[in-house]
Amino acid sequence: ETGVTQTPRHLVMGMTNKKSLKCEQHLGHNAMYWYKQSAKKPLELMFVYSLEERVENNSVPSRFSPECPNSSHLFLHLHTLQPEDSALYLCASSQVRQPVNEQFFGPGTRLTVL
Amino acid sequence: AQSVTQLDSQVPVFEEAPVELRCNYSSSVSVYLFWYVQYPNQGLQLLLKYLSGSTLVKGINGFEAEFNKSQTSFHLRKPSVHISDTAEYFCAVSDVNSGSRLTFGEGTQLTVNP
Numbered sequence: 001e002t003g004v005t006q007t008p009r010h011l012v013m014g015m016t017n018k019k020s021l022k023c024e025q026h027l028g029h030n031a032m033y034w035y036k037q038s039a040k041k042p043l044e045l046m047f048v049y050s051l052e053e054r055v056e057n058n059s060v061p062s063r064f065s066p067e068c069p070n071s072s073h074l075f076l077h078l079h080t081l082q083p084e085d086s087a088l089y090l091c092a093s094s095q096v097r098q099p100v101n102e103q104f105f106g107p108g109t110r111l112t113v114l
Numbered sequence: 115a116q117s118v119t120q121l122d123s124q125v126p127v128f129e130e131a132p133v134e135l136r137c138n139y140s141s142s143v144s145v146y147l148f149w150y151v152q153y154p155n156q157g158l159q160l161l162l163k164y165l166s167g168s169t170l171v172k173g174i175n176g177f178e179a180e181f182n183k184s185q186t187s188f189h190l191r192k193p194s195v196h197i198s199d200t201a202e203y204f205c206a207v208s209d210v211n212s213g214s215r216l217t218f219g220e221g222t223q224l225t226v227n228p
Contacts, residue, residue: 004157042118043204043218056215090157100146100165101208103216105157 002026004106006091012112013081021076021109023091031096032074033103034066037088049074050096081113116141116207120219128227129197135190135222137205147188148206148216149179158204164188175199195226 004025013019025032034046048056049068063085065077074091088110092103121136139145146165150158162173169181179190188205205219 006157040123040220042220045215048215092158100163101216102148102160102163105150105159107155107157 004091004093004104006089006106006109008109009107010110010112012114013078014114015081015083017081018077018079020078021089021091021111023074023076023106025072025074025091025093025104025106027093027095027104029093029095029104030071031094031101032068032071033092033094034074034076035090035092037090037108043090047076078111081111083113086111086113116145116209116217118205118207118217118219120203120205120222122222123220124223124225126225126227127195130194132193133191133195133199133224135203135205135224137188137190137219139186139188139205139207141186141207141209144210146208146210147179147181148208149173149177149188149190150204150206150218151175152202152204152221154201161190161203195224197226197228199224200226 007022031050033048036044046060047066063080067075088108090108091106094101094103117140119138127133148163149161151161152158161177162171164171164181172178177192202221202223204221206216208216
């Protein structure tokens with residue numbers, strides 16, 4: 001595997017389910033990100049992990065819970081979601097402490113909440 | 115804080131025609147500027163970036179962009195488009211002092227017709 005991978009690619013869940021999204025980066029980066037992409041809206045940055053510590057949480061509801069066990073893996077745990085949470089969830093990684101923080105994106109998980 | 119405005123939500127063009135996708139930004143500090151492309155069912159891929167120096171930046175797939183500080187713009191151009199350029203294009207800005215955060219525009223859907 002190369003780059004940034006995400007699993008599953010598609011997920012359908014009910015409002016009472018608990019599921020997790022997984023992201024893995026194979027680039028040796030030390031920062032990882034979760035974004036939400038909804039139709040007709042800019043990408044919304046949800047969480048940032050730098051050196052395995054959460055450094056940003058942009059007022060995301062507690063039904064979304066991130067986990068970063070190491071610099072290569074990032075999870076987004078989901079529980080009691082709402083239909084408006086249906087979106088494409090993108091993971092990205094970068095190398096911080098470089099002059100420019102270029103982010104590399106995974107293909108995303110298309111989430112549908114029924 | 116920064117903001118990004120992509121002036122056109124949809125741009126339809128014919129194959130081999132030139133195209134310009136417009137992007138304006140707002141920031142109180144110096145910024146880095148990026149253009150990303152998203153093909154259907156894929157994540158975002160970096161097209162090009164402006165860091166400093168020459169205001170004309172060349173990227174992949176024949177795209178280029180020009181940084182205009184006085185007009186706070188970073189428009190993306192290609193002299194002759196192909197069907198395969200059909201995709202969503204995102205302009206993004208990063209504060210030079212806090213490189214961990216990208217602010218994205220709402221995206222421009224480029225559709226190239228035969």
